[in-house]
Amino acid sequence: MPPKQFQALVVSEEADKTFSRQLTSRSTADLPDYDVLIAVKYSSLNYKDALSASGNKGVTRRYPHTPGVDVAGVVEESRSPLFSSGDNVIVTSYDLGTKIPGGFGQYVKVPADWIVPCPAGLSLHESMIFGTxxxxxxxxxxxxxxxxxxxxxxxxxxxxxxxxxxxxxxxxxxxxxxxxxxxxxxxxxxxxxxxxxxxxxxxxxxxxxxxxxxxxxxxxxxxxxxxxxxxxxxxxxxxxxxxxxxxxxxxxxxxxxxxxxxxxxxxxxxxxIDSAACPMETRIKVWNKLAGEWKISLLGELAVDIKLSQLNSYIDMILKGKTKGRVVLDLNG
Ligand SMILES: NC(=O)c1ccc[n+]([C@@H]2O[C@H](COP(=O)([O-])OP(=O)(O)OC[C@H]3O[C@@H](n4cnc5c(N)ncnc54)[C@H](OP(=O)(O)O)[C@@H]3O)[C@@H](O)[C@H]2O)c1
The missing domain is CATH 3.40.50.720 (NAD(P)-binding Rossmann-like Domain)
Structure with a gap:
């Protein structure tokens, strides 16, 4: 498939060591060469994302960078037998959004062994109400x-x-x-x-x-x-x-x-408690619980949905402890 252009929030380090955030057009050709290309439908905003988006070198060392430790999306291309085009999938943590471009962009490329199939009973949107x-x-x-x-x-x-x-x-x-x-x-x-x-x-x-x-x-x-x-x-x-x-x-x-x-x-x-390096077996067990007997009836009440254009201000808010519940980033369209 020819490379595609997409929108992403890019955080850059300036000459004076300050950090700036811009919505930028990027190409899938510039994503790291991992096996699975995912069209991101939803991401979410976690405190760690805000640290990455504000130049915290404990979270992200190299800039320019696209944060977003959470992704829910649809597989677009796969060189792995584990996933096929059209699969609904979830990726959270590992190096996503900290060392490699993450869910604050409309495409990510990740290794197949980071991916969890989105369990039946949970929509992509609902999975990001939970998120990391x-x-x-x-x-x-x-x-x-x-x-x-x-x-x-x-x-x-x-x-x-x-x-x-x-x-x-x-x-x-x-x-x-x-x-x-x-x-x-x-x-x-x-x-x-x-x-x-x-x-x-x-x-x-x-x-x-x-x-x-x-x-x-x-x-x-x-x-x-x-x-x-x-x-x-x-x-x-x-x-x-x-x-x-x-x-x-x-x-x-x-x-x-x-x-x-x-x-x-x-x-x-x-x-x-560590989620970033949590073993895949536990990861799948926990996601299946969240889609099944642990699925909260008031799930929708926990979250506000935002678009990429609103992300900057929500990053500032979460850094000040001013957000409540979960912030879901809608990357559709
Ligand atoms: N170990 C892991 O794998 C892992 C995974 C996810 C998150 N985390 C960590 O867990 C923490 C919470 O993450 P989050 O995404 O839930 O962040 P969050 O949405 O920003 O929530 C943090 C909450 O802590 C309270 N708070 C903020 N500043 C505070 C202060 N100075 N003193 C006391 N309470 C304060 C606020 O709630 P109230 O106003 O209600 O008090 C704030 O809403 C972060 O440190 C994050 O890095 C770790």
Whole structure:
């Protein structure tokens, strides 16, 4: 097939070391030489994409670059026997959108072993309402369940509750019958979190303890933390005997200062969550759950749809913690 021109958001590093973002026409001939060419129908905006789009060298070293760690689209050409033209597919993470051009453009080329067939029961659009954030939420919830925490064990705390990972975690846990307390900095979004299924909502102050006490009153059967720093530290000190705290993010801080006491006196477990290098077997298991028994009835309520022309301003908003729920990028047409 002859090369095609397409629209992409390109982030460039300027001579003065600042970064700029432009909508640019690109050619499929310039994409890396991997086996599968995908026409991107939808992508989504994750916090990591905003870091890549603003020159964070911890996420993306080389510019010019097109971010977008999430892709849902249709295979257009394949040199792999695993996929054929017309297949509906999902690609999230690996090096997509960090080291190679990602979903903020209308075409991507990726290795076949990064691709998940879009499961029956989930549309391409719905898969991007979940996206990497939702997938990470599902991994966190799975960790809590596999740890043995049951709905009757008590409330689960979700931090960064209106964010992408947080809002999907709240919805999934409520869907599965757990009692959820959301932590948010957005007073105006308490009602939204309750609609998603949170039993109660508290402010960041209430989830932050600066007393220096090594153990605090036991409150949570589990904590799903998406922010790091003092809120994570407080979560660990308030988790009940035998409970689990999952840790996936660092929007508040990458720091974690804790004593060993929650672990050696209460048997609390701290579990790291990584979606980028998650093995394919787990990836398929999690996507199938999200398309099946974990499919949230209020899925549509979690997301706003935007076009490429609106992406720039949403990138600025997510960097300031001002978005809520999920932002789906519609690349059709
Ligand atoms: N490990 C992995 O594989 C993986 C995968 C996906 C995401 N992540 C990480 O998970 C985190 C969340 O990602 P996301 O896509 O959900 O981001 P997001 O949509 O921007 O949500 C983050 C939320 O955190 C809260 N927040 C922001 N600044 C804060 C601060 N200074 N202190 C406390 N809370 C703050 C806000 O919610 P409220 O206003 O409701 O408090 C915000 O909406 C990021 O660090 C991301 O890099 C990791």
């Amino acid at each position: 954030a939702g997938f990470t939420a599902a991994q966190s919830v799975l960790k809590v369940i596999e740890h043995g925490v049951k709905p009757e064990d008590g409330r689960i705390l979700v931090t960064g509750a209106t964010g992408g990972v947080g809002s999907v975690s709240v919805s999934l846990l409520a869907h599965l019958g757990y009692r959820v307390t959301g932590v948010t900095g957005k007073v105006e979004e308490h009602a939204m979190l309750k609609r998603l299924g949170a039993e109660s909502v508290i402010g960041r102050d209430e989830a932050t303890d600066t007393s220096g006490r090594l153990l605090l009153k036991e409150k949570w059967a589990a904590v799903i933390d998406t922010v790091g720093g003092i809120i994570l530290e407080t979560g660990i000190r308030t988790t009940k005997y035998g409970g689990i705290v999952t840790c996936c993010g660092n929007v508040a801080s990458p720091d974690l200062s804790t004593s060993v006491y929650p672990f050696i006196l209460r048997g609390v477990s701290l579990a790291g």
